[in-house]
Amino acid sequence: NAGVTQTPKFRILKIGQSMTLQCTQDMNHNYMYWYRQDPGMGLKLIYYSVGAGITDKGEVPNGYNVSRSTTEDFPLRLELAAPSQTSVYFCASSIRQGAWVGNTIYFGEGSWLTVV
Amino acid sequence: ELKVEQNPLFLSMQEGKNYTIYCNYSTTSDRLYWYRQDPGKSLESLFVLLSNGAVKQEGRLMASLDTKARLSTLHITAAVHDLSATYFCAVGGQTSGSRLTFGEGTQLTVNP
Numbered sequence: 311n312a313g314v315t316q317t318p319k320f321r322i323l324k325i326g327q328s329m330t331l332q333c334t335q336d337m338n339h340n341y342m343y344w345y346r347q348d349p350g351m352g353l354k355l356i357y358y359s360v361g362a363g364i365t366d367k368g369e370v371p372n373g374y375n376v377s378r379s380t381t382e383d384f385p386l387r388l389e390l391a392a393p394s395q396t397s398v399y400f401c402a403s404s405i406r407q408g409a410w411v412g413n414t415i416y417f418g419e420g421s422w423l424t425v426v
Numbered sequence: 427e428l429k430v431e432q433n434p435l436f437l438s439m440q441e442g443k444n445y446t447i448y449c450n451y452s453t454t455s456d457r458l459y460w461y462r463q464d465p466g467k468s469l470e471s472l473f474v475l476l477s478n479g480a481v482k483q484e485g486r487l488m489a490s491l492d493t494k495a496r497l498s499t500l501h502i503t504a505a506v507h508d509l510s511a512t513y514f515c516a517v518g519g520q521t522s523g524s525r526l527t528f529g530e531g532t533q534l535t536v537n538p
Contacts, residue, residue, distance in 0.1 A: 341524055343525065350530075350531075351530055351531070352514055352529050352531050353469075353526070353528045355525055355526070368525065369527075414474065415459070415471070415524055415526070417469045419467075419468045420467075
């Protein structure tokens with residue numbers, strides 16, 4: 311079972327460059343999320359999506375963009391990379407059926423990004 | 427704004443001892459998660475607590491939830507070295523659903 315797959319796992323960017331972190335899930339989950347984790351800290355929500363074509367900002371959205379054209383994919387775009395975006399990025403997904411939000415949230419393996 | 431506080435942030439303990447990690451949150455919530463993270467790894471789901479008084483146990487770990495006190499605890503019984511990791515609690519607000527707010531994490535080191 312693939313679950314939530316993120317690429318790349320490691321990347322070094324120069325200040326001002328742009329890149330896209332890819333995330334795909336094969337569980338037919340409608341909810342997907344992007345979190346970032348700074349050293350020694352908990353995760354903070356960047357963006358989330360409740361279904362294809364629907365995205366919304368989380369706690370720390372500045373400097374990022376997302377799109378959700380399919381149920382499976384939820385790419386995160388970094389525009390004009392800055393050192394403050396050096397972090398570990400986690401994609402996650404979960405399912406909501408009717409009034410109930412799925413209890414388990416599945417996380418990808420993480421993408422380590424360094425901006426120099 | 428939902429805030430989640432864990433304490434302690436760092437915990438060094440001897441094998442065989444018991445200890446408790448505390449997770450306080452600031453607003454009403456209907457779900458609380460505990461995760462484990464090993465260095466350089468992703469998050470492993472440990473427990474999901476959905477109701478007041480919920481208690482779940484897995485091996486040497488037991489989690490409980492008091493929604494009235496807005497407090498969850500993760501109790502470690504007879505710690506072993508393999509439990510060394512960082513433990514996070516995360517809370518989903520009543521209006522935010524599965525969008526989680528995480529605590530800072532408790533870095534646990536179990537010494538022989």
